[in-house]
Amino acid sequence: MRSVYVALGSNLNQPWLRLVEAVQWIRAHPQIQWVSASKVYHNVAMGPVQPDYLNAVCHLKVEMQPMQLLDLFKSYEQRAGRMLEGPRWNARPLDLDLIWWEGCILNSTQLTLPHSGCWDRLFVLKPWQQVCYHDQSLSQRVSASIAIQTNQPVLDDGYFLSGELVGP
Structure with missing residues (x-):
């Protein structure tokens, strides 16, 4: 099993509930072992004026390939109501970004590992730490x-973030 770090974010449709929902979906998947999650952080959105974000990072161990996990996460984002097409940095009910995959460097049109923005975004770095x-x-x-x-x-x-419905 490989260690994977995932950044979770939401700023629409009850962001706290969207994050909890995502954690529950992730924890229920048979090829994913939940290791831990950070505290939830609150930050101003990047890009156009929009609601502030809630962000967290979770550590997982997985028995799948990066593209398989990316596809799974895209399906979770759609389930939460995210439109996958649209302007960059648009408001979204759920954003799941693979930021680090143990032993993997990847640069494709669909996925870059480590994530290209992970080293300069404090809202990713603080929870990741x-x-x-x-x-x-x-x-x-x-x-x-x-x-x-x-x-x-x-x-x-x-x-x-534990997957339990507690918090604000």
């Missing part, structure tokens, strides 16, 4: 990336 501590090399890289970020307010909402 909470769940990658067991991998010293990765943890150091995430921490170093956090240290150079400026002007990106990200608030810790104080709630952990």
